[in-house]
Amino acid sequence: xxxxxxxxxLLQWRTRGQLMAVFVFGxxxxxxxxxxxxxxxxxxxxFSGGFxxxxxxxxxxxxxxxxxxxxxxxxxxxxxxxxxxEPRTLYYAKAIANWLxxxxxxxxxxxxxxxxxxxxTTRLPTLLLVVALGTAGxxxxxxxxxxxxxxxxAKQTLLPLLLFPLIVPALLASVxxxxxxxxxxxxxxxxxxxVLLLAFDLIYWSLCGLLxxxxxxx
Amino acid sequence: xxxxxxxILSGVALLLFGSWTGLFVAPPEKFMGDVQRIMYVxxxxxxxxxxxxxxxxxxxxxxxxxxxxxxxxxxxxGLEVATLFGFLLCCQGAIWAKxxxxxxxxxxxxxxxxxxxxxxxxxxxxxxxxxxxxxxRAVWSSVATIIAAVDLPIVYFSVKWWNSLHxxxxxxxxxxxxxxxxxxxxxxxxxxxxxxxxxxxxxxxANRLERELxxxxxx
Amino acid sequence: xxxxxxxxxxxxxxxxxxxxxxxFVLYGISLVIRLREAxxx
Numbered sequence: 001x002x003x004x005x006x007x008x009x010l011l012q013w014r015t016r017g018q019l020m021a022v023f024v025f026g027x028x029x030x031x032x033x034x035x036x037x038x039x040x041x042x043x044x045x046x047f048s049g050g051f052x053x054x055x056x057x058x059x060x061x062x063x064x065x066x067x068x069x070x071x072x073x074x075x076x077x078x079x080x081x082x083x084x085x086e087p088r089t090l091y092y093a094k095a096i097a098n099w100l101x102x103x104x105x106x107x108x109x110x111x112x113x114x115x116x117x118x119x120x121t122t123r124l125p126t127l128l129l130v131v132a133l134g135t136a137g138x139x140x141x142x143x144x145x146x147x148x149x150x151x152x153x154a155k156q157t158l159l160p161l162l163l164f165p166l167i168v169p170a171l172l173a174s175v176x177x178x179x180x181x182x183x184x185x186x187x188x189x190x191x192x193x194x195v196l197l198l199a200f201d202l203i204y205w206s207l208c209g210l211l212x213x214x215x216x217x218x
Numbered sequence: 219x220x221x222x223x224x225x226i227l228s229g230v231a232l233l234l235f236g237s238w239t240g241l242f243v244a245p246p247e248k249f250m251g252d253v254q255r256i257m258y259v260x261x262x263x264x265x266x267x268x269x270x271x272x273x274x275x276x277x278x279x280x281x282x283x284x285x286x287x288x289x290x291x292x293x294x295x296g297l298e299v300a301t302l303f304g305f306l307l308c309c310q311g312a313i314w315a316k317x318x319x320x321x322x323x324x325x326x327x328x329x330x331x332x333x334x335x336x337x338x339x340x341x342x343x344x345x346x347x348x349x350x351x352x353x354x355r356a357v358w359s360s361v362a363t364i365i366a367a368v369d370l371p372i373v374y375f376s377v378k379w380w381n382s383l384h385x386x387x388x389x390x391x392x393x394x395x396x397x398x399x400x401x402x403x404x405x406x407x408x409x410x411x412x413x414x415x416x417x418x419x420x421x422x423x424a425n426r427l428e429r430e431l432x433x434x435x436x437x
Numbered sequence: 438x439x440x441x442x443x444x445x446x447x448x449x450x451x452x453x454x455x456x457x458x459x460x461f462v463l464y465g466i467s468l469v470i471r472l473r474e475a476x477x478x
Contacts, residue, residue: 165337211361253446256453313453425475
């Protein structure tokens with residue numbers, strides 16, 4: 001498992017230029033969202049949580065699809081199956097790597113959000129927790145579906161089509177929690193949303209791991 | 219296919235009787251007046267939609283354990299009927315919402331989770347159309363269906379867990395008795411209709427599968 | 438939520454029943470057609 005994870009992280013490190021590009025994409029998305037609202041400072045602040053997560057979601061379709069690019073290029077997917085490692089291990093290695101990547105992206109986009117929408121917060125640890133849990137919720141089903149759609153010709157369209165409906169609950173919880181952290185949370189409502197996020201993460205991480213083996217077999 | 223058609227016809231008969239009762243015999247409700255009669259098609263559709271999802275989930279599990287393609291044909295039928303019913307459900311709901319809530323749609327937990335599930339099943343049908351290898355198509359649809367079905371309990375309990383605009387679940391406890399008869403009759407009507415639809419649609423899927431598997435493999 | 442009584446609104450009722458009937462009938466017809474096609478080949 002550690003070896004598989006190391007391999008994934010090494011791969012990501014080698015292609016870190018792409019992560020930079022995705023970050024620029026994400027930042028550009030956040031900028032465009034602000035144009036949709038216009039120079040209304042309080043509205044921008046109100047929706048900043050939503051924008052952050054929308055930007056992350058869109059960026060994730062790029063990074064998730066990319067994560068199987070190497071396997072597809074060299075038909076390495078079949079090679080991996082021949083290894084003595086269980087598919088489940090490979091799945092978790094990739095899902096964790098994707099998760100870390102999305103977390104880095106999310107954390108990098110926070111300052112962009114703060115600057116563009118005047119959306120600062122004093123509760124930074126909580127915000128980081130939400131980003132961590134939310135990106136985990138994106139990564140688990142995202143990695144599974146990326147494995148599926150990478151093998152198809154219509155991969156660009158299918159991944160978002162399949163992924164988006166399923167992560168709506170996790171996304172909703174992340175947006176709510178983020179907004180509460182940014183806008184103030186007098187009644188302590190962020191916690192139930194965070195708990196919900198955690199529940200989603202637990203369910204999806206176990207379920208997707210269980211099913212992964214069937215998805216990549218030939 | 220005679221059984222399938224029999225189900226469909228009996229379903230239609232039940233629906234005609236139930237709807238007639240619901241429209242002309244049952245009394246108007248205290249607050250919603252006659253608009254409430256939409257319940258006699260909306261709630262049966264909702265119940266059977268959820269059953270269709272449950273059925274699809276079962277077929278997915280059965281396929282992954284048995285690897286028998288007949289479960290894939292049933293899955294395809296279940297998903298298509300579920301998507302159809304889900305779409306119908308949202309239409310009926312919107313028509314009911316306009317006079318009662320003042321809006322066609324709202325992003326409350328029940329409606330949001332329902333829309334999620336509808337889009338999810340639609341997405342799986344789209345996935346199926348892009349995968350040419352029947353075995354792969356079957357495995358992937360089953361996996362995707364299992365993941366999508368996680369949303370079903372959330373849809374069902376959403377009105378209980380959260381403060382929802384939508385009414386609570388309809389049970390004999392929450393619905394008063396003059397309304398029971400048309401509701402039950404229509405519920406069975408839609409159920410029989412659904413069973414008939416699934417049976418016929420399964421046959422169509424099985425036929426196509428037969429043809430696909432019989433054709434020589436093109437490299 | 439709603440205060441008082443909603444009067445009338447039959448057009449909504451007919452709308453809902455109508456679309457239900459239409460969807461079921463059209464889907465049923467589509468099934469019959471597709472079944473014939475599947476068998477005919």
